[in-house]
Amino acid sequence: MAQRALAIIAGSALALLTLGPIAVVLLRAEGFGSFRPGDLDAVRFTVWQAFLSALVSCLFAVPVARALARRRFPGRAVLVALLGAPFILPVIVAVMGLLAVFGGAGLVNTVLGALGLARFDIYGLHGVVLAHVFFNLPLATRMLLQGWLAIPSERFRLAASLNLTPRATFLVLEWPLIRRVLPSAFAVIFVICLTSFAVALTLGGGPRATTVELAIYQAMRFDFDLGRAALLAMVQLGMALVAGMVAWRVSLGSGFGAGLDRQTPHWGARGLWFDAFWIGLVAVFLLLPLGMVILRGLPGLWLLGSDTLRAAGHSLLLAVASTTLCLIWALPLATRRGELLALSSIALSPLVLGTGLFLILRPFVNPFSMALPVTGLVNALMALPFALRILRPEAEAIRSDFGRLAQTIGLTPWAWTRLVFLPRLRRPLGFAAGLTAALAMGDLGVIALFADPDRATLPLQVYRLMGSYQMEAAAGASLLLLCLSLGLFWILDRGGRVGA
Amino acid sequence: MKALTFAAGLFAASAALADDAVLTVYAPDYFTSEWGPGPKIEELFEARCGCDLQFKPGDLLPRLMLEGERTEADVVIGLNTDVTKKARESGLFAPHGTDLAGLTLPLDWNDDVFLPFNYGHTAFIYDTTKVDAPPASFEDLVNAPDDLRLVIQDPRSSISGLALVLWVQAVYGEKAGEAWAKLAPKIVTVTRGWSESYGLFTDGEADMVLSYTTSPAYHIIAEGDETKKAAIFPEGHYFMVELAAKVASSDQPELAQSFMDFILTEDFQGMIATGNWSIPAALDQAKWPEGFQKLNLPEKVLFYSEDEAAALRDEAIEAWRSALSQ
Numbered sequence: 108m109a110q111r112a113l114a115i116i117a118g119s120a121l122a123l124l125t126l127g128p129i130a131v132v133l134l135r136a137e138g139f140g141s142f143r144p145g146d147l148d149a150v151r152f153t154v155w156q157a158f159l160s161a162l163v164s165c166l167f168a169v170p171v172a173r174a175l176a177r178r179r180f181p182g183r184a185v186l187v188a189l190l191g192a193p194f195i196l197p198v199i200v201a202v203m204g205l206l207a208v209f210g211g212a213g214l215v216n217t218v219l220g221a222l223g224l225a226r227f228d229i230y231g232l233h234g235v236v237l238a239h240v241f242f243n244l245p246l247a248t249r250m251l252l253q254g255w256l257a258i259p260s261e262r263f264r265l266a267a268s269l270n271l272t273p274r275a276t277f278l279v280l281e282w283p284l285i286r287r288v289l290p291s292a293f294a295v296i297f298v299i300c301l302t303s304f305a306v307a308l309t310l311g312g313g314p315r316a317t318t319v320e321l322a323i324y325q326a327m328r329f330d331f332d333l334g335r336a337a338l339l340a341m342v343q344l345g346m347a348l349v350a351g352m353v354a355w356r357v358s359l360g361s362g363f364g365a366g367l368d369r370q371t372p373h374w375g376a377r378g379l380w381f382d383a384f385w386i387g388l389v390a391v392f393l394l395l396p397l398g399m400v401i402l403r404g405l406p407g408l409w410l411l412g413s414d415t416l417r418a419a420g421h422s423l424l425l426a427v428a429s430t431t432l433c434l435i436w437a438l439p440l441a442t443r444r445g446e447l448l449a450l451s452s453i454a455l456s457p458l459v460l461g462t463g464l465f466l467i468l469r470p471f472v473n474p475f476s477m478a479l480p481v482t483g484l485v486n487a488l489m490a491l492p493f494a495l496r497i498l499r500p501e502a503e504a505i506r507s508d509f510g511r512l513a514q515t516i517g518l519t520p521w522a523w524t525r526l527v528f529l530p531r532l533r534r535p536l537g538f539a540a541g542l543t544a545a546l547a548m549g550d551l552g553v554i555a556l557f558a559d560p561d562r563a564t565l566p567l568q569v570y571r572l573m574g575s576y577q578m579e580a581a582a583g584a585s586l587l588l589l590c591l592s593l594g595l596f597w598i599l600d601r602g603g604r605v606g607a
Numbered sequence: 608m609k610a611l612t613f614a615a616g617l618f619a620a621s622a623a624l625a626d627d628a629v630l631t632v633y634a635p636d637y638f639t640s641e642w643g644p645g646p647k648i649e650e651l652f653e654a655r656c657g658c659d660l661q662f663k664p665g666d667l668l669p670r671l672m673l674e675g676e677r678t679e680a681d682v683v684i685g686l687n688t689d690v691t692k693k694a695r696e697s698g699l700f701a702p703h704g705t706d707l708a709g710l711t712l713p714l715d716w717n718d719d720v721f722l723p724f725n726y727g728h729t730a731f732i733y734d735t736t737k738v739d740a741p742p743a744s745f746e747d748l749v750n751a752p753d754d755l756r757l758v759i760q761d762p763r764s765s766i767s768g769l770a771l772v773l774w775v776q777a778v779y780g781e782k783a784g785e786a787w788a789k790l791a792p793k794i795v796t797v798t799r800g801w802s803e804s805y806g807l808f809t810d811g812e813a814d815m816v817l818s819y820t821t822s823p824a825y826h827i828i829a830e831g832d833e834t835k836k837a838a839i840f841p842e843g844h845y846f847m848v849e850l851a852a853k854v855a856s857s858d859q860p861e862l863a864q865s866f867m868d869f870i871l872t873e874d875f876q877g878m879i880a881t882g883n884w885s886i887p888a889a890l891d892q893a894k895w896p897e898g899f900q901k902l903n904l905p906e907k908v909l910f911y912s913e914d915e916a917a918a919l920r921d922e923a924i925e926a927w928r929s930a931l932s933q
Binding site: 203210211212230304309315324327328329414462563570572575581 | 635637639640643666670672677679689690693756763764791795797806809810813822829928
């Protein structure tokens with residue numbers, strides 16, 4: 108029952124950290140604030156754009172993940188690793204990269220103009236969705252790919268020897284996998300898009316693209332209306348939980364059974380062009396904006412001062428600490444219930460979370476001295492739903508496939524964890540660690556109230572540089588951030604890509 | 608072993624400072640980067656006070672309001688006029704007690720709590736190599752062809768964005784909504800803050816960006832680039848000033864006072880132009896750096912007092928929001 112106790116501890120810590128801050132902000136505000144005329148529009152737009160973004164990301168992820176699971180080609184490993192990149196870029200950097208490709212003066216319009224075709228205008232709902240798909244399609248793809256690689260290759264061999272048609276193979280092997288992975292991937296992406304603010308506003312082209320998070324920002328930083336901020340934060344949390352519940356109902360458990368961990372057999376020419384199309388499409392869609400970030404950043408690299416390098420060091424330390432904490436937290440929670448619970452941590456407005464933690468800590472310690480620990484904790488919290496989304500399906504499969512055997516031979520919990528659970532969980536564990544580390548590098552989170560003058564993080568430094576007209580140096584610092592995040596992701600994920 | 612040496616160094620450093628009185632100054636985030644004005648202010652003030660000035664960056668007013676009287680801040684620097692009303696009503700600030708005779712602002716300033724240290728005006732900045740005939744007035748801008756691409760900031764999340772809607776309100780009054788409707792097709796996008804907008808402008812995503820009359824000074828002085836100019840409108844430009852204030856509950860009232868007095872001295876004022884890329888609040892134009900002498904500055908300055916601004920704010924934002932939501 109030690110496992111159950113651990114799960115309860117981890118779950119309570121999670122609930123306390125998400126609900127506690129809202130409660131404290133409410134107490135301080137002495138009750139909920141009220142809605143304003145534009146709020147309903149904001150809620151409607153927020154839900155609609157999040158729904159579309161999650162839908163498009165998930166739909167496109169299926170053929171892409173399938174193609175990547177079936178094909179081997181030079182540069183595949185690099186492409187799979189780069190899938191982690193968009194997600195971890197600071198918002199402002201990714202937006203600049205996207206605009207360099209799709210913006211008014213971007214590559215696409217340059218080409219269209221040269222061909223004498225009509226210009227493409229990115230600003231609007233489609234721009235918001237495009238940006239969110241850029242961030243999240245790779246994530247959904249990686250989650251699905253992970254699932255595909257977890258189908259024992261013996262099943263594919265069996266399907267081949269039974270001469271199943273592609274359609275039948277899909278229905279028997281792949282569709283159950285999609286039903287298992289995709290609903291909760293959809294929920295995670297939906298929830299992360301709910302809290303979008305700067306991306307939605309910039310690419311939405313103006314106040315039509317007002318999200319709830321912007322209203323929270325306004326209430327918190329301009330009006331100092333804590334009650335209203337807390338009210339809006341609860342609305343956001345509610346929307347996330349509804350999404351989580353729906354995903355929970357829709358997704359299925361799976362039963363592929365255990366296999367021998369052999370390589371998936373190679374696929375022939377069947378569907379080759381189809382797969383090549385999807386891989387090419389996603390590669391271009393991802394690599395062009397990333398390439399622009401790199402191109403823009405190169406000249407700025409020489410301008411980086413010691414401040415920025417020190418900030419990079421802090422960010423690296425922070426990433427390692429957050430990752431460790433997040434994984435320890437995630438393992439006992441790797442159940443369907445835990446995954447639902449964890450959704451609340453990304454649905455919670457970082458501003459409200461930060462303010463709540465500030466109010467809680469303030470009587471005991473100086474918040475300035477707590478800047479890095481708090482940021483580390485919040486980063487771990489924010490990464491938890493992603494880590495769980497990656498770990499949970501595998502963790503459950505391992506329990507159901509090997510649990511009985513372990514009981515029969517009387518493995519102690521420690522031996523089970525060491526000999527069966529962790530080794531078999533290695534692939535998703537590596538991916539989850541890589542993603543968490545990269546997220547922790549890129550996240551700004553609660554830093555506004557917990558800024559430490561001597562220990563800035565790299566994303567904060569990017570904003571500081573931009574605020575002082577240092578656009579070129581900021582582009583350089585962004586490139587450094589991209590390289591470090593990707594480097595960490597690459598190293599940690601390497602375990603996860605064994606045999607991938 | 609290296610870590611130990613490092614730790615020992617840290618202890619030595621903090622021991623050396625332990626004897627000095629500490630003046631804690633809350634400042635906006637960009638202040639304390641190596642490119643911001645913070646390090647220079649710290650160096651100059653510490654040379655004259657024999658104390659230890661410590662900047663604490665972050666959200667100014669929200670943070671101070673959360674902390675109330677238990678705040679460790681002695682001075683706050685970098686406030687804007689959009690929050691002075693709330694700040695004044697909080698009762699957290701003490702009179703600055705500084706002689707305002709030396710101010711060289713383009714308007715009268717006799718606030719006894721909030722002390723200006725630099726200023727500028729809202730303005731649309733353009734690139735002379737890309738825009739041949741910039742609008743000569745606000746009316747020109749409003750009636751410009753729709754292929755003139757503008758980026759602005761959101762008044763709900765940025766102070767320059769708020770200044771813009773007040774600017775339009777001051778120029779067009781009742782007809783602000785109509786002006787916004789004509790501007791709407793030219794506005795490529797609205798960003799959360801100034802940095803995003805300015806980044807889009809320097810990347811060529813827009814022809815003109817909402818910024819400050821002082822922005823070209825950065826390009827002239829730091830980059831030797833004279834192609835960025837502010838379009839000057841005879842209707843006037845909205846006045847933007849940055850302020851400092853003394854915290855009433857400070858445990859270092861004398862040090863805080865000497866910091867306030869320091870703000871209007873020539874040492875501080877001479878440095879702030881290139882330190883913060885804004886016009887010094889108390890320095891004759893003849894003493895401004897050369898790049899600042901070259902700036903296009905407006906003849907007429909528009910400004911709402913904090914009470915007027917508070918009364919107009921919601922209406923001005925709504926005019927903007929409904930016109931741009933069409």
